[in-house]
Amino acid sequence: MTQRPLIMIHGFRGTHHGLALIAQKLKGVTTIVPDLPGFGDGDMLHDYGLDTYVEWLHSFIAAQKISQRPDLLGHSFGSIICAAYAKKYPTTIRKLILVNPIGAPALEGPRAILSKIAVAYYWLGKHLPVRSGRALLSSKASVMLMSNVMAKTKDPELRAFIHDQHLRYFSQFDSPNSVYEGFVTSISHSVRDVAAQVATKTLLIAGDKDDITPLEKQRELLALFPNAQLVVINGVGHLTHYETPVQVAAAVQDFIKSE
Numbered sequence: 076m077t078q079r080p081l082i083m084i085h086g087f088r089g090t091h092h093g094l095a096l097i098a099q100k101l102k103g104v105t106t107i108v109p110d111l112p113g114f115g116d117g118d119m120l121h122d123y124g125l126d127t128y129v130e131w132l133h134s135f136i137a138a139q140k141i142s143q144r145p146d147l148l149g150h151s152f153g154s155i156i157c158a159a160y161a162k163k164y165p166t167t168i169r170k171l172i173l174v175n176p177i178g179a180p181a182l183e184g185p186r187a188i189l190s191k192i193a194v195a196y197y198w199l200g201k202h203l204p205v206r207s208g209r210a211l212l213s214s215k216a217s218v219m220l221m222s223n224v225m226a227k228t229k230d231p232e233l234r235a236f237i238h239d240q241h242l243r244y245f246s247q248f249d250s251p252n253s254v255y256e257g258f259v260t261s262i263s264h265s266v267r268d269v270a271a272q273v274a275t276k277t278l279l280i281a282g283d284k285d286d287i288t289p290l291e292k293q294r295e296l297l298a299l300f301p302n303a304q305l306v307v308i309n310g311v312g313h314l315t316h317y318e319t320p321v322q323v324a325a326a327v328q329d330f331i332k333s334e
């Protein structure tokens with residue numbers, strides 16, 4: 076059986092490691108998981124605006140020289156990039172999968188105040204001397220705050236794993252400026268901006284406890300797509316890739332196999 080190619084794009088401040096648990100559980104699929112520019116071992120860009128990310132992804136996909144159109148998956152911030160890509164380059168991909176999509180502006184909803192605080196935090200990191208800015212953004216206290224806010228599981232071992240992943244990989248960024256510009260891009264756009272113009276067959280996967288984009292907003296987002304379906308995973312928030320990778324992989328697998 077021919078392996079289906081799947082390109083997977085991680086979220087803000089993450090690296091390819093964050094999607095490993097899902098990728099490992101997929102069968103009959105060849106996964107390609109790059110680090111986003113500005114993070115991990117990703118490329119450095121002249122700016123980290125959405126259009127630049129989309130053009131980077133277009134070049135990246137072309138460079139893979141894949142014999143068949145790949146499916147495209149984006150988690151969180153990656154969902155914004157992948158949806159914008161699907162709007163601009165629909166003929167280059169077969170299906171679109173958005174995991175914990177950002178379906179509403181970050182400066183609205185239950186996390187609006189935290190988003191505004193985060194803007195100030197990243198702005199300060201950018202404007203401090205580079206060494207001090209990197210230290211601020213990489214501090215254990217700040218990473219653990221973000222990790223504790225996002226993790227919903229009560230399982231102590233799983234929480235410890237999530238915190239370890241964030242401590243390992245959240246600070247692997249190119250510069251405070253790349254983090255700041257990437258964050259501004261992440262809160263200045265949402266999948267909602269382009270959903271109605273994405274004709275590609277699309278799967279949305281959402282956690283019912285996700286307070287970055289609450290479930291009612293995910294249902295509103297679903298209604299905007301011409302050809303989409305929604306899978307809801309109960310008891311989990313924004314970290315489905317860590318807390319419920321088996322369920323995510325199963326939904327992705329079924330969607331990829333379907334006509």
